[in-house]
Amino acid sequence: MKNLYLPFKVKIVKTETLSHNVKLFRLKKDKGKFSKDKNDLVFTPGQFVLISLFGYGESPFGPASSPYESSYIDVVIRGVGTLTEALHNLKQGDEIFMRGPYGNGFPLKFIEGKDMVLVTGGCGIPPIAALIEYVRANRNKFGGVYLIYGAKTPADLLMKDRLKKWEKDIKVLLTVDEPDKEWKGYVGMVTELIDDIKINAKNAVASMCGPGPMMGALEKILRPLGISDRRIFVSLERKMQCGIGKCQHCATGDKYVCQDGPVFYFDQIDKNWD
Ligand SMILES: Cc1cc2nc3c(=O)[nH]c(=O)nc-3n(C[C@H](O)[C@H](O)[C@H](O)COP(=O)(O)OP(=O)(O)OC[C@H]3O[C@@H](n4cnc5c(N)ncnc54)[C@H](O)[C@@H]3O)c2cc1C
Ligand code: FES
Incomplete structure (x- = not known):
């Protein structure tokens, strides 16, 4: 059976600078395509994938490509810290790790x-x-x-x-x-x-x-x-660590963004936006 928590290798096949601190990365699986669910979707819009680079950590990012596209996933990453800035230094052909998709997505x-x-x-x-x-x-x-x-x-x-x-x-x-x-x-x-x-x-x-x-x-x-x-x-975007409801890093009110979200009803969330 497929282990959902296991990271797999993806190759950067394209990078594009979108603004002074934001880059798009097009990621392809090492072998084969991304798998689809029964609705023909690779992910539900609003779900996130966890991307990691050895020595720099792992973080959530929301895929930006069409959910019907199984040959690649685009992620758009703002350089704000350790992992994201290290990712910004990568180029076409480099390999990183991904797991997911996780979370609920839009209904x-x-x-x-x-x-x-x-x-x-x-x-x-x-x-x-x-x-x-x-x-x-x-x-x-x-x-x-x-x-x-x-x-x-x-x-x-x-x-x-x-x-x-x-x-x-x-x-x-x-x-x-x-x-x-x-x-x-x-x-x-x-x-x-x-x-x-x-x-x-x-x-x-x-x-x-x-x-x-x-x-x-x-x-x-x-x-x-x-x-x-x-x-x-x-x-909602919150700092995450485990991605599977164990570490409490991503709490909003009595909910966890990784497990209950990241998509919430407006009246479900803690409106402390900072
Ligand atoms: C569900 C979800 C989807 C996301 N999708 C995207 C996306 O598509 N593109 C994108 O660029 N980012 C996205 N993010 C945010 C992204 O995960 C963080 O920017 C990333 O974790 C920062 O990692 P770092 O190691 O570079 O930063 P660190 O070195 O860990 O932190 C650098 C600084 O940023 C702050 N910070 C880090 N993460 C967050 C956060 N989530 N919210 C507020 N402040 C934070 C830290 O407190 C610190 O001040 C998403 C987050 C979530 C939860
Ligand atoms: S990231 Fe660990 S509980 Fe959500």
């Missing part, structure tokens, strides 16, 4: 047939990107889909090539705090985009992942839209 069956507001900021885009790929592959099963994505500057907006592709299938609303000369989009808080969102609140869901302060600000956009807490799904 795909529940969100089908509904309008959807996806909200993200900073480096919170990977799980939302995977969810958008899922929506695009099943476009007729969803109503109006809106992506609200905020960043500090235009240079901090990640995955720009994919944002362009997504515009064909969903409404993409971008905003930055500090525009440059070329920027023609919104400037300011994501909350200012509310007038552009046309949904049927009774049949709508919201999914979000992003930095703490932005998630707090989002209450201000989702409340006036009338989406109830049990229809708002938040993907």
Whole structure:
């Protein structure tokens, strides 16, 4: 039987610099493809994989590629510390270890047939990107889909090539705090985009992942839209160690992000965003 907790080797087949401190890594299995579940998915958008590099540790990352793609998994990694900075120094052809996918992911069956507001900021885009790929592959099963994505500057907006592709299938609303000369989009808080969102609140869901302060600000956009807490799904990022509910490093309130999450109902989480 396959041991879910056993790391396996993956090769970096592509790296791409997305911003001054964020890189995309395309990872392929040493032998064969990533296995799929009964729904034909390699992972559920919102789940995470644990990536390790000998001597630097192991950390969770949310796959950003299409969950239907089994020949590779893309991860988007912000360099913030020991492991992530060591990963940033790797190049095409280098090998690292992966285990997973773990965690619950977004509730795909529940969100089908509904309008959807996806909200993200900073480096919170990977799980939302995977969810958008899922929506695009099943476009007729969803109503109006809106992506609200905020960043500090235009240079901090990640995955720009994919944002362009997504515009064909969903409404993409971008905003930055500090525009440059070329920027023609919104400037300011994501909350200012509310007038552009046309949904049927009774049949709508919201999914979000992003930095703490932005998630707090989002209450201000989702409340006036009338989406109830049990229809708002938040993907939380917490410091993890074991990844399997044993070490308590990833606690939020009385829940563990690794075991009960990383996706929670809005009213389930401790709103201390720091
Ligand atoms: C479910 C999940 C999915 C994630 N997905 C991604 C992703 O797709 N891309 C990505 O870049 N990051 C993601 N993260 C965060 C990522 O796991 C951390 O940035 C990583 O563990 C840092 O490891 P490090 O060894 O480089 O940092 P360390 O050297 O351990 O720490 C460096 C600094 O960052 C702080 N820190 C570390 N991890 C976190 C965290 N999770 N939350 C807040 N502060 C932290 C530390 O306290 C310290 O100040 C995810 C986290 C979770 C729980
Ligand atoms: S990482 Fe150990 S309990 Fe969650």
